Amino acid sequence: MARYGMALDYKSCINCRACESACKAENGVLPGRDNYRIWVGQKEAEGEFPNISIASMTYHPSQCQHCDNAPCQQVCPTNATYYDDNGVVRVDIEKCILCTYCINACPYDARYVDDRTVTVDKCNFCSDTRLANGETTTACQATCPTKVRTFGDLDDPNSDISQLIAKREYKQVKEHLGTKPKLFYLL
Amino acid sequence: MNNFSIKNLFEFNKTPLNLLVAVLGIVLLGAFLAGAAYYILHGHHAFNVTRQHPWGLLIAMYVFFVVSSTGLCIISSIGHVFGVEEFQQIGKRAIAGAIITLLSGFAVIALEVGHPVTMIIYNVLTPGFTSAIWWMGTLYGIYLVFITIEFFFLTIKVDHKWSKIFGIGGLLSGLAAHSNLGAVFGFLISRPTANGVFYPVYFILSAMITGCYLLYIIYGFKYRNDYPEQLKAMFLKLNKILGMLLGILIFFEAWKIITALYGTMPERAETILHVISSPTFIFGEVLLGMLIPFAIILFTNGQAIKPMVYASLTGMIGIFFMRYDLVHDTLIYPMTMLKRSEYQLPPTFLEYFPSATEFAIGFGGIGITIFLFYVAEKVFNLDPDREH
């Protein structure tokens, strides 16, 4: 079984947000202010005029980090949130009671209430819509024009993602919380 | 048990205060039903909670009710568990109150949780043992069973041995349940202001204070400030206990604030600074909830009973704000995740104001409490038995 993660060459992101659209279309995410599985954040430029650092102005595509030690999973009273065989953190809509504890507990604001199922929804690396059909990429990766995203198996030493994070430096978000996120921001 | 008929359910002394409470109870009960109907039709969209502020007034009111229940149980156990004589007379009424406030809390939370039936099923089938909500819910269920049986042995089939055994069970499960409710917040590593040991301990402390306030209100209403001697003796002790508890609470709060501000740790210090400068904290929590009752106890040397009844009303308003702020303050710092320019303005503290439905359901729960209390007074004899 795999252990899926994603590496993001975030400095190549041009903020076109094709990934957001692709995700919404692929996974049927409903319109609405709070309804999004993935997003592109923008880091504002640092420094004071005239010494404004252009390099500091970057875009940060993000989504659920599929934490190996996920707070959302720990707090779920009915085990509706679970790790699947591929290490993907998922929500079982049969068991979710919509207590929204997991939304409070996720340090990455990755969860929201889905009006289709009236349960909590989040990125699941297109597990139902693509991986289940034998595809090997996520919708966001497939659509990205600048090849920011590399999705793959962290346990397979020959996978693209394993090669990338072995060779390049990366940072992670809020890893001091002990969540062991599986999103890698390549430096 | 009393002789009970539908007819005498509608008979009461039509004093202005009684009528006021009756009208209030009916209005609140009506509000609850209307809010519940609106929620059933419109689902979660009837509430003003969002992705960034997923919990709101209903969670606060649930905590408010179960705090009341635990508080009444703890204070009444001073009498029938620990054997302090003056407190034995309040046992039946306090345990009735504990059951009633817990049921009111359950009524409110049933409309907050999206799928309460699924909850009952999967709490049993696939229990999440690492979840504080699972422990809290399960322990409160056990607690309800204990205190209900305790009440049975106090009023229906009077048996002091069994009432004491179930009283101890109720006390222990109530303490465990309630501190787990604190842990629901304390375990949140994503929220630096809530994370830590404070809430589980503070919940028990504030429950005891709530229990004291409620006893003043319940007995103040019943006796209209004309108390029998034995009740006076109880109140004088309660004054001292409450004074001490409030002193400890003020001390706890002060240190919580100082440690949160010290060193200006990101997220935590800013949030607490924002919190302590908000009117709900200054006027609600501090003035109404703590200082007014504390000052009265202090300046009357714990001898005042009548003023404490009124101070308990402000105290309960303060307790409400403590519960409201507990939820709001935990969530107030935006989880920006570098979304600054895309989804929200540069980080400001989150805004939340409950919707009409949330008000109707949350405060409507108080109508359930008033109604059930009224019925309980009619059906059961909540005054001490002769042999006491």
Ligand code: SF4
């Ligand atoms: S990012 Fe949030 S939702 Fe995703 S696994 Fe981690 S805690 Fe859970």
Ligand code: SF4
């Ligand atoms: S909202 Fe659903 S998935 Fe989230 S903690 Fe509650 S039951 Fe689990």
